[in-house]
Amino acid sequence: TYQMANQVDEIGIVRGLAWTSVGGDTLQIEVNVMPGKGEILLTGQMGDVMKESARTGISYIRSISRNHGIADDFFEEHDIHIHIPEGAVPKDGPSAGITMATAMFSAVTEQKVRADIAMTGEITLRGRVLPIGGLKEKLLAAKSAGIRTVLIPGENEKDVGELSAEITKGLQILPVSHMNEVLEQALVKEI
Amino acid sequence: TYQMANQVDEIGIVRGLAWTSVGGDTLQIEVNVMPGKGEILLTGQMGDVMKESARTGISYIRSISRNHGIADDFFEEHDIHIHIPEGAVPKDGPSAGITMATAMFSAVTEQKVRADIAMTGEITLRGRVLPIGGLKEKLLAAKSAGIRTVLIPGENEKDVGELSAEITKGLQILPVSHMNEVLEQALVKEI
Amino acid sequence: TYQMANQVDEIGIVRGLAWTSVGGDTLQIEVNVMPGKGEILLTGQMGDVMKESARTGISYIRSISRNHGIADDFFEEHDIHIHIPEGAVPKDGPSAGITMATAMFSAVTEQKVRADIAMTGEITLRGRVLPIGGLKEKLLAAKSAGIRTVLIPGENEKDVGELSAEITKGLQILPVSHMNEVLEQALVKEI
Amino acid sequence: TYQMANQVDEIGIVRGLAWTSVGGDTLQIEVNVMPGKGEILLTGQMGDVMKESARTGISYIRSISRNHGIADDFFEEHDIHIHIPEGAVPKDGPSAGITMATAMFSAVTEQKVRADIAMTGEITLRGRVLPIGGLKEKLLAAKSAGIRTVLIPGENEKDVGELSAEITKGLQILPVSHMNEVLEQALVKEI
Amino acid sequence: TYQMANQVDEIGIVRGLAWTSVGGDTLQIEVNVMPGKGEILLTGQMGDVMKESARTGISYIRSISRNHGIADDFFEEHDIHIHIPEGAVPKDGPSAGITMATAMFSAVTEQKVRADIAMTGEITLRGRVLPIGGLKEKLLAAKSAGIRTVLIPGENEKDVGELSAEITKGLQILPVSHMNEVLEQALVKEI
Amino acid sequence: TYQMANQVDEIGIVRGLAWTSVGGDTLQIEVNVMPGKGEILLTGQMGDVMKESARTGISYIRSISRNHGIADDFFEEHDIHIHIPEGAVPKDGPSAGITMATAMFSAVTEQKVRADIAMTGEITLRGRVLPIGGLKEKLLAAKSAGIRTVLIPGENEKDVGELSAEITKGLQILPVSHMNEVLEQALVKEI
Numbered sequence A, B, C, D, E, F: 001t002y003q004m005a006n007q008v009d010e011i012g013i014v015r016g017l018a019w020t021s022v023g024g025d026t027l028q029i030e031v032n033v034m035p036g037k038g039e040i041l042l043t044g045q046m047g048d049v050m051k052e053s054a055r056t057g058i059s060y061i062r063s064i065s066r067n068h069g070i071a072d073d074f075f076e077e078h079d080i081h082i083h084i085p086e087g088a089v090p091k092d093g094p095s096a097g098i099t100m101a102t103a104m105f106s107a108v109t110e111q112k113v114r115a116d117i118a119m120t121g122e123i124t125l126r127g128r129v130l131p132i133g134g135l136k137e138k139l140l141a142a143k144s145a146g147i148r149t150v151l152i153p154g155e156n157e158k159d160v161g162e163l164s165a166e167i168t169k170g171l172q173i174l175p176v177s178h179m180n181e182v183l184e185q186a187l188v189k190e191i
């Protein structure tokens, strides 16, 4: 019962893909960066593993921010809030890692994220993208939500070949192994 | 056994709608904003999901405050207390999200909220209004409390058509999809 | 086995009324306000609901303090300790709300509270007084403790009529609907 | 198996009396006040009620300190550690309240406490002394430890008359109702 | 299902060896050191013992940092994040101690760690290396991951002799008794 | 399976004695004192009683530090880490109190501790040494570890006489009643 893809590219919002016992789903991750004192807020009934994944993504983004014109004290002078609707639904696992990190990078650097893209993948502290489960269900959910491009971990590329053409048809499936590639694909190019 | 609607428009008080196993109810959300050091207080036996919903609303209001003449350090220099009477009754769920956010915006900007309005809806970090359950019971409770206008999530509009005219008669039911519309409806216009 | 009423009016001490499975009781709420850094201490084996009620009362008193000549930074420069003897007896519920708030207001403004008064009522963040249970038992306990005047929530006024004259005889029972009225009755008038 | 009474009067050490299922015992409460940042440390396996009692005593001593030449910021510039040997034995209850408060007052004002005195009584935030249980067992333990003077709550005075002369013989039993009296008796007079 | 050894020497990444009920595994420990306020972040579902081991390693590295040109306030002015992928897999025990400490030292001093080395050993606060379990399984895992050199605790040297030549063949196994030796072996020599 | 005694006298390392269901053992307590902000770190799977014992020892050492040339703000400007290897073995009880305090005093004052000494005893906030259990097993463990001198609580002296000469032969057993005596024996005399 999730919404269709955003119609417009936005800052701080990225579409992720979830896999539950009742199938795949999309979840739209929202990030607000506000003047503050370095507080991190994680809401949307995230479990421990997901919260750690968020923290890992935040540290990765912090470590690369200097290269993107962000001041050293930016993260001490701002609060970061990551929220995943729907607020009553428990969520867990590491596979929203690159999605949360992308939404945060977008919010910090004020660059828009493509509205027609979705992604799934665990993130490490150094920006590597690790494999995830439930690829088939996630791709089906992305398709139903009107997504055109899906980023998946490089190590899951081999699993795509095993899926029926019916599932992958019409979807651009891009394997990524590092956050560099994720940001390259997901951020809207300024002209 | 809840009170009838306020007779006068007030700052920092908004009427919400609850749905329990014994039917609908109204709950009057109160917000105080005090000189302080950025502390958030949430009382009234709120559960985890409701507390996260309150935090999400606070972050949303913070993110739009600059556009309403609020200084950047306002939230570091004030404490915000959100309380929901009756203090001994446990409350939970995300559907008071827009109500708490409206009460907070009213308190922060010192604008009055209409006494004859009630509302229900989950809020996201970017101000989207998500659908809720128990619409029928909530509308009945609003009616009994003398409310004239009820704001409901846009995605619940389809559910109104299924209700008997007896329930909706005499109630102005306004679907809203974003906090912009909520504030537009709920705040008293200064003349 | 509680003490009789204070013989002298004091600052920061107010008589409350409790209702337990073994009948009513009085409890003398004590507040100390000390030079400090804004810490709140709540002791006397208070349960969660009672602690939230204390916090609600504190925020209410903070919100009206400016009108009573208290400096804006008073609450950042002082610690507030609320204690309810007897320390080993667990206490809970919201009905000591107005009592705790009155004791705190007395301590903050250094105004004496009448020694011959007792009170019961839930407080809201905006100072409204909400109804309580166990009225009969509480009035009996007040009487036994030598109390002359009892403040009760306005919404409990209807319950007084149902009590036998034997209980209410000799007690001045004053219904109150807002903390304004509570403070008006409880504080000793300076001449 | 507790030690005999101190041979010399000391600062920050006061003898308390405990009552357990296996009889009475004495426990020597120790307080250190150190240059610091206002931290409170409570060790010796104290239970919740005892910790709250310690906090209540600390606040009482803070509230009277100004009258004894202690600077307003003393408690922000010092850490206070209250310890009750033996460290592995769980302890709880409010009856060590006046003992902990006396040890703290001694440490803060650097006045010695009489080595031949012991005491028992709950303390309130305003310095009242409330009654305790196990009087007989506690007096027996004090006697065995070579104590000469025992302070007991005024409300327990009636219980002394019910004890056999064998128990009370040789003990000076002084009922006290307020910390004023406790400090008057326990502190060594400077000449 | 772990990755093969890094192809290039990196800063802040060290290969550790784990031993679980299903055999040995390698785990790549990542450390980021960021401008901050002295916060320590430990993610990757680490258990209590492993977290304490990380803290022990951090304190050891802090204690030797001055000798390596690190300013005294470095650790108050930076945040340290230690992460162990895969984020959903619980990890515990003290045997990753020297690996975490080496990764942190590399990140703090910005010296690269050899990509073809792995290590296992408990660390103490003074840098001693204590013995570990599961040596055989760990060596097998290192070999499968393409590791050429493995550092093991000196006290485990006796266990190597009991292994079949098939296991140890092709692996350089170096016993170490102190972090000095670990860093000597693991850090890439600048030329 | 513990190591033999240190060959050299060191700063911040003291040999303690433990008593478990499988007999006595030695444990080498390590303390690091680092430039910091007054944080206390206790690692090595210490239980609650042992952690409180560590805190008690820290406060005692703080209280005597001024007499040993340590600046008043030393403990606000340094972090103290106490670690007891082996990190995976749970440890508890108060009998390592004097050992932890000695190691800390050594680290703070940078005085070496004799490598051939071990000790056991509960510490109080004022430096008294209280009796411990398992004396026989602890002495056997000290002997096996090559220790020559063992400090025991004065109140345990009577228990030594009950032990067979076989156990005590070759061990110098020194009863101590106060930390003064412990430090006198354990610290290496500068010449």
Ligand SMILES: [Ca+2]
Residues within 6 Å of the ligand: A001, A002, A025
């Ligand atoms: Ca959904």
Ligand SMILES: [Ca+2]
Residues within 6 Å of the ligand: A048, E045
């Ligand atoms: Ca966890």
Ligand SMILES: [Ca+2]
Residues within 6 Å of the ligand: B001, B002, B025
């Ligand atoms: Ca109700």
Ligand SMILES: [Ca+2]
Residues within 6 Å of the ligand: A045, B048
């Ligand atoms: Ca939760």
Ligand SMILES: [Ca+2]
Residues within 6 Å of the ligand: C001, C002, C025
């Ligand atoms: Ca009572």
Ligand SMILES: [Ca+2]
Residues within 6 Å of the ligand: C045, D048
């Ligand atoms: Ca408690």
Ligand SMILES: [Ca+2]
Residues within 6 Å of the ligand: B045, C048
């Ligand atoms: Ca609660």
Ligand SMILES: [Ca+2]
Residues within 6 Å of the ligand: D001, D002, D025
């Ligand atoms: Ca005893």
Ligand SMILES: [Ca+2]
Residues within 6 Å of the ligand: E001, E002, E025
């Ligand atoms: Ca693996």
Ligand SMILES: [Ca+2]
Residues within 6 Å of the ligand: E048, F045
């Ligand atoms: Ca633990």
Ligand SMILES: [Ca+2]
Residues within 6 Å of the ligand: F001, F002, F025
């Ligand atoms: Ca051992």
Ligand SMILES: [Ca+2]
Residues within 6 Å of the ligand: D045, F048
């Ligand atoms: Ca405990």
